[in-house]
Amino acid sequence: MIPREFAEYGLTRYAGVTESGLAVYVFPRPGLQTKHALLAVKFGGCDLRFTIRGKWKDAPAGAAHYMEHKMFEMPGYHAAMKLSAAGARANGFTSSDKTGYHFSCTEGFMEDLEELITFVSTPYFTEESVAKEQGIIAQEIRMREDQPGRRVRTELMKALYARHPVREGNLGTEESIARITPDLLYGCHESFYRPDNMVLCCAGNVDPESILSLAARLLPEKPRRKPPERDRGEEADLAPVRVRTETEMPVSMPVFLLGSKLPFVPEGKDWQRRLLLAELSCDLFLGEGSPLYAALYDGGAINRSFSAGVTDFPGGGVCCAGGRCRDPQEVLGRIVDAAETFRADRETVERFRRLQKAARGNFIMALDSFFDLCHTQADGHFMGFDGMESPMIRSGLEPEEAEAFIRETFRADRLALSVVRPTESGKG
Amino acid sequence: MEKITQRELLPGVRLCCVQTDRLRTGTFSVSFLRRLQQEDAAKNALVLNVLARGCRAWPDMRRLKAACQEACGAVVEPEYRQYGEILAAGFGAAFPDDPWLPAGSRNLERVIRLVSDLCLDPDTRGGLLRNDYVLSERQNLRDRILTAVNDKPTYARIRARALMCADEDYGVYPLGSPEEAEKITHLILTRHYQQMLAVSPVRLFYCGALPFEQVRDTVLDSFLTLPGGEERRMPETEIRDSAAVLxxxxxxxxxxxxxxxxxxxxxxxxxxxxxxxxxxxxxxxxxxxxxxxxxxxxxxxxxxxxxxxxxxxxxxxxxxxxxxxxxxxxxxxxxxxxxxxxxxxxxxxxxxxxxxxxxxxxxxxxxxxxxxxxxxxxxxxxxxxxxxxxxxxxxxxxxxxxxxxxxxxxxxxxxxxxxxxxxxxxxxx
The missing domain is CATH 3.30.830.10 (Metalloenzyme, LuxS/M16 peptidase-like)
Structure with a gap:
């Protein structure tokens, strides 16, 4: 394992790769009781068209998430239960670009890690168990459908994109998951769950060399086939498909999310820089310390539920802002007006520098969250950048770049607005 | 190994200090312990939100946020925590701890000062909490109470608790009711605020690298204007036996x-x-x-x-x-x-x-x-x-x-x- 020291954070990261191609990163943190491991696979909700054994395949929406549920099932036992029995807290997640399996524990880390790598590399899907899972996932889908925050985001993506798979959502629908079969899951496992398409990240009072040795022993085989190709439907057009979308739910007041597509930049350091600029610009323009936020808040147009940020996914990203308010269209109008006249004047430049300082502090605090630390490392690995370099890159950004970004991104012809309005039964 | 020290600094005011060099994040909080009850719930929630709008040193959200950013991105927020029928209402802060910042940063001092200013030195008009802040936050609180319906599982738990404990304070929604919120004026809220400072037991907490003595001295210096003289009586939770039937x-x-x-x-x-x-x-x-x-x-x-x-x-x-x-x-x-x-x-x-x-x-x-x-x-x-x-x-x-x-x-x-x-x-x- 090759160490790299980040002296200003009192942190060393060890990096290595097994013969089979699995990338391993370890952040030793002696003194803390919690130990954490994340094994992530570059296969997520946006992977709906890809090659299996060289042939193009269209998968139903929700396939990666379905797979995540089923991976815990092993011949004769359930891996999450086994880890839980050992005192570990285990779980999985599916995002647009990856599936992650992780656990936290205080004792027996190496045994738990062995179980994690073993179950993620063991496909076991029967007709019966796959059919049984449909009921459980259908309940998860219904649960999400009752969440206005989810609904408003899903509808925004549909308003912004014509073809991109982010439109479909990571869980799919009850209809789409009904088409998932054991054969499809075996095919996905063979294509994506291969060492050179995965990354292992660990943090805590753990030994890097032992972790690399264990991973090498459990995943010895180098994949024989080429990695799968993917079609994620990249789109060049920055204009939304629809400028406004509305649904109704039992909520007390309108919930809204507005968004603007980020121009496509290939994975790598350029994408990292673009994301950091987008995040900082959102904070500068719409964050709590901005004049626009103050004007909207003081005038009662928004409340503390309002926030702005960036969501990214394979082949794209969206600058979003939203929350609960009485008149989402008014908020959108005020944002568009403010973007038109936005200037990097002296006060803005001072604020920009303060935000850079604060972002460095937030980065330091995030080092105490092992989940975030491992997650950021895995993200960077898959996207071709190093998350630990983010503070340095962020400190090199200039206010004039943010000005140009804000004026361009929050233009009326770039924005879509998604609103969930109250049904009669939801009104307070 | 961490070192834990708990001391009463003033009558009814206790500091719990966990000294550890293992974490990058420092934590500081101040909590006023109140009994959860229908007539006070909305006031407790509202007073914190009004205080969070600004204080004399940083009289609006922009300047307050700038102060947090200067404290290397410290996050300072109103906090309501419930323990049975006891509500711990106050402010919590998370910030990069001093050893991880350039020498002489004194970040903990900044944060303690910021929290104490928010609690003890509000931006008043004629000795009263600002009416414009009270009116604006009253509307926000009302909206937030009604928003409970948006998260269905949480809403179901709130309703179940209200029905099961209909004649107990435990059944009260911690943010109060829209009707109670509507009745609060800046005069009523100022009185409530003064009473909260004077009679509520106060709990201060710190977790970070600095030793107890240093934290205690900074806290005492910053919270010097906390009113004294009245007894700070600890609220209690009523525990009942079960009803006979489901x-x-x-x-x-x-x-x-x-x-x-x-x-x-x-x-x-x-x-x-x-x-x-x-x-x-x-x-x-x-x-x-x-x-x-x-x-x-x-x-x-x-x-x-x-x-x-x-x-x-x-x-x-x-x-x-x-x-x-x-x-x-x-x-x-x-x-x-x-x-x-x-x-x-x-x-x-x-x-x-x-x-x-x-x-x-x-x-x-x-x-x-x-x-x-x-x-x-x-x-x-x-x-x-x-x-x-x-x-x-x-x-x-x-x-x-x-x-x-x-x-x-x-x-x-x-x-x-x-x-x-x-x-x-x-x-x-």
Whole structure:
């Protein structure tokens, strides 16, 4: 394992790769009781068209998430239960670009890690168990459908994109998951769950060399086939498909999310820089310390539920802002007006520098969250950048770049607005 | 190894200090302990939101945010934490700890000063809290109370609690009601604020690298203007026995999924030494992947995606919550009660019980790795009358016997079966 020291954070990261191609990163943190491991696979909700054994395949929406549920099932036992029995807290997640399996524990880390790598590399899907899972996932889908925050985001993506798979959502629908079969899951496992398409990240009072040795022993085989190709439907057009979308739910007041597509930049350091600029610009323009936020808040147009940020996914990203308010269209109008006249004047430049300082502090605090630390490392690995370099890159950004970004991104012809309005039964 | 020091700095004002060099994040909080009650709930919530709008030194949100950014991105927010019928209302702060910043940063001092200014030195007009801030935050609070309906499982738990504890303060929504919020004027709120400062027990918490003495001196210096003279009486939680019968309630909303809540009581006070037993029982019965409810209701019967149990040891209340299809209510409830009966009858599965023990022990140990979790932990321990540390409770959890778990299960008395569901017609279709 090759160490790299980040002296200003009192942190060393060890990096290595097994013969089979699995990338391993370890952040030793002696003194803390919690130990954490994340094994992530570059296969997520946006992977709906890809090659299996060289042939193009269209998968139903929700396939990666379905797979995540089923991976815990092993011949004769359930891996999450086994880890839980050992005192570990285990779980999985599916995002647009990856599936992650992780656990936290205080004792027996190496045994738990062995179980994690073993179950993620063991496909076991029967007709019966796959059919049984449909009921459980259908309940998860219904649960999400009752969440206005989810609904408003899903509808925004549909308003912004014509073809991109982010439109479909990571869980799919009850209809789409009904088409998932054991054969499809075996095919996905063979294509994506291969060492050179995965990354292992660990943090805590753990030994890097032992972790690399264990991973090498459990995943010895180098994949024989080429990695799968993917079609994620990249789109060049920055204009939304629809400028406004509305649904109704039992909520007390309108919930809204507005968004603007980020121009496509290939994975790598350029994408990292673009994301950091987008995040900082959102904070500068719409964050709590901005004049626009103050004007909207003081005038009662928004409340503390309002926030702005960036969501990214394979082949794209969206600058979003939203929350609960009485008149989402008014908020959108005020944002568009403010973007038109936005200037990097002296006060803005001072604020920009303060935000850079604060972002460095937030980065330091995030080092105490092992989940975030491992997650950021895995993200960077898959996207071709190093998350630990983010503070340095962020400190090199200039206010004039943010000005140009804000004026361009929050233009009326770039924005879509998604609103969930109250049904009669939801009104307070 | 961390060093824990707890001292009374002034009558009714205590500081708990966890000195550790293992974390990058420092934590500081101040809490005013109030009894949760209908007439005060909205005032408690509103006063914090008004104070959070600005103080004399930083009179608006922009300047306040700038001060936080200057403190290297410190996050300072109003905090409401509930322990039974006791509300800990105040401000919590997380910030990069001094050893990880350039020499001479004195970030903790900045943050303590900021929090004390917010609490003790508001931007007033004629000695009263600003009317424009009160009116604006009153509207926001009203909206926020009504927003509870947006999160269906949480809303179902709120409703179940209100119905089960209809004539107890525990049934009061911690943010109060829209009607109560509407009645609050800046004059009423100023009086409430002054009374809160004068008579509420105050709890200060710090977790970070600096020694107790340094933190104490900074705190004393910053909180010097805290009014004295009146007794700060500790509020208490009323604990009731269970009702004799299990009653059923159904409410309707336009939802895709139903939420079932089973509300139970533990038939009396949970003694400090019983905490690990309750924790192990909870994990064995419904709060882990190896729990009886997860294994049977979700994995064997595929009746739901989410099902879990939880307990409030301060009020001695135990709940089960499940997200289910509308037509599965009785099937799920039967399975939930059947598993409880098995525990009461001593039909325990030794491997799962051992899993519950080690999982509870690990959870206690992990508490020590997070400043915010330690803050809640030590305040909770004090309110229970315990001085136990997380590692001590972890050791006790490993010693919990099957008989302990059976006794705890026998204390669980179901009292309310509540179901939030979609309209009748949709369920029948």
């Amino acid at each position: 009653r059923s309630e159904t409410e309707y909303m336009d939802v895709e999924q139903g939420t079932l809540v089973l509300g139970c009581r533990l038939g009396g006070y949970v003694a400090p030494q019983e905490q690990p037993v309750l924790e192990v029982f909870n994990r064995y019965y419904g709060a882990s992947h190896t729990s009886r409810l997860f294994r049977t209701v979700r994995e064997q019967k595929s009746l739901c995606y989410s099902i879990s149990s939880g307990c409030d040891r301060h009020k001695a209340v135990f709940t089960v919550t499940a997200g289910i299809a509308f037509d599965k209510r009785y099937e799920v409830m039967e399975a939930v009660l059947e598993e409880l009966d098995r525990c009461r009858a001593g039909e325990l599965i030794p491997e799962d019980l051992e899993a519950a023990r080690v999982s509870a022990a690990a959870a206690y140990r992990m508490t020590g790795d997070k400043g915010g979790a330690l803050d809640s932990f030590y305040l909770g321990q004090e309110l229970l009358g315990s001085s136990a540390r997380p590692e001590e409770l972890a050791a006790l959890a490993l010693e919990v016997s099957p008989e302990d778990v059976i006794r705890m299960a026998q204390r669980v008395q179901p009292e309310l079966d509540y179901f939030l569901r979609g309209p009748e017609k949709e369920a029948e279709a």
